[in-house]
Amino acid sequence: MINFNGNIVLKDSNILTENRSFLYGDGVFETVKIVNGKILFLEDHYFRLMASMRVVRMEIPMNFTMEFFEEQILSLVKRNNLVQSSRARITMFRNDGGYYLPVTNDVSYLIHATALEEISYTINTNTYEVDLFKDFYITKQLLSSIKSTNKLLNVTASIYASENGLDNCILLNDTKNVVEAIQGNIFMLVGNKLITPPVSEGCLNGVMRKQVLALAKKLPELTVVEEIISPFDLQKADQLFLTNVIKGIQPITKYRKKEFTTTLAQELTTLLNELIAV
Structure with a gap:
């Protein structure tokens, strides 16, 4: 009993x-x-x-x-x-x-x-505000790169985002560098350089992350790299967006006092839909 x-x-x-x-x-x-x-x-x-x-x-x-x-x-x-x-x-x-x-x-x-309501991937350019989640940190290890059923950090961060009127939170690792969002990988555009954290920083080895990296490398005007991103770097960004396989690409329009444009996210979404030919 x-x-x-x-x-x-x-x-x-x-x-x-x-x-x-x-x-x-x-x-x-x-x-x-x-x-x-x-x-x-x-x-x-x-x-x-x-x-x-x-x-x-x-x-x-x-x-x-x-x-x-x-x-x-x-x-x-x-x-x-x-x-x-x-x-x-x-x-x-x-x-x-x-x-x-x-x-x-x-x-x-x-x-x-x-x-799901949508067949094709659609781009949402409405206000999408994020901030850092600093109560708990992701460890830089292999287990962090897989999807395990232990997601207490993500659950707690989601509650924090809801309590503070945020659409999402950016997660940090144990060396205080940017890793990913609650439910997706993060990309940062600075000038013509598109940056996403390497998997070794503790981020999920995302399926959509892989697709977006491949698509972005086909754009001749972009330099695409996997590099460490600090929280201070986010303030220097021209564009920020998140990726996951269900949503596709979600632009971030506001981080703290800075607002961002969404043109690259829109361009990549078009290429993504051409790729899957839905």
């Missing part, structure tokens, strides 16, 4: 009592965008998920191929009639048993999907 919200119930009636992702954050996940029955950037998502599982020493099922990954997601999307535009999350977690030390490295998975 267990106590669940003040009620004594059978232990087996609550599947979370032994779930390692719930108890210890012992899980990794991917969030994908599906458009017209196609998972965007499928290969990048698949290999990042496999790499994440290897980092945390999970056993990868023999049948967990990219084709299996695709079929499981698309069958759910179709069953829920979400084929036109949707997002899906696949969470891999180590099977029940043990405390910090698991009794097995075998895994189970959970997929859920929800509808």
